[in-house]
């Protein structure tokens with residue numbers, strides 16, 4: 453299996469241009485010095501553009517192209533009330549002349565700020581799920597209405613995390629390997645927040661297909677490790693199928709740590725909030741309370757526990773999410789100083 457084979461296959465998938473690429477790869481000089489561990493870089497997918505950035509932009513390039521090519525005119529997707537995925541999806545759909553319906557789970561998070569505010573500015577049609585209702589059940593409920601209006605709904609799974617969306621993160625690995633070559637640096641690890649798993653699945657597949665020894669460590673922000681590993685493995689294998697390659701994963705290929713998720717999805721941890729403040733004050737970079745704060749706290753803890761050699765280079769993937777800072781817990785910094 454030659455790596456050019458999969459690159460040719462990947463190039464056959466049309467993408468609508470949505471993301472500002474390549475995203476920067478930057479040094480975290482202050483953090484590297486402070487932790488006295490491996491060399492730490494940051495891949496700035498928070499700077500991907502598309503209505504304030506984040507990792508969903510790369511996935512949506514493939515998903516929106518598919519919807520358009522197959523004649524769909526209405527995008528339906530779902531997520532939490534502060535979903536970054538939903539915010540970037542409404543932006544991507546609108547830019548491409550598609551109607552977009554967002555199915556959101558109501559939550560204890562009060563107010564109309566953050567991603568919800570952005571969804572509304574972007575003109576999303578918002579439907580709330582009933583208590584405990586899965587998004588899929590609500591999609592089925594609203595589908596007859598959409599069809600009755602003569603529209604064709606295209607459902608994007610939450611997080612854009614099917615194999616097609618994950619191609620965006622195969623592409624990101626290609627981009628990262630090129631950037632590493634340019635700066636003449638061998639990278640050993642990527643640390644990334646992991647939610648619905650498509651980002652990690654794409655990266656795992658991308659590393660396999662490139663024959664790269666780069667190891668991805670996913671930090672679960674809510675799911676149990678076993679659930680995440682199963683989902684990610686199956687999507688990574690489907691990515692192989694899409695690209696006409698066979699991807700065989702071993703037990704070391706998909707690593708997810710679930711010790712940093714605290715109270716679960718959408719519930720910030722003390723460590724994550726402290727980390728947001730530390731990285732802001734060290735590096736001038738803003739993380740978020742739901743994903744990247746937890747993931748960066750995990751990275752710091754892994755360094756402390758000796759997971760990496762001093763000679764290693766670790767890339768932290770900044771997946772975005774900063775709009776969620778505003779509805780969640782900012783009072784902490786205002787009152788604590």
Ligand SMILES: *Cc1c(COP(=O)(O)O)cnc(C)c1O
Pocket residue numbers: 506507536537611613645646647648649650651652740743744771772773774
């Ligand atoms: C969606 C999201 C993730 C997780 O990506 P998955 O592909 O769902 O695992 C990480 N960080 C941010 C900010 C996100 O919005």
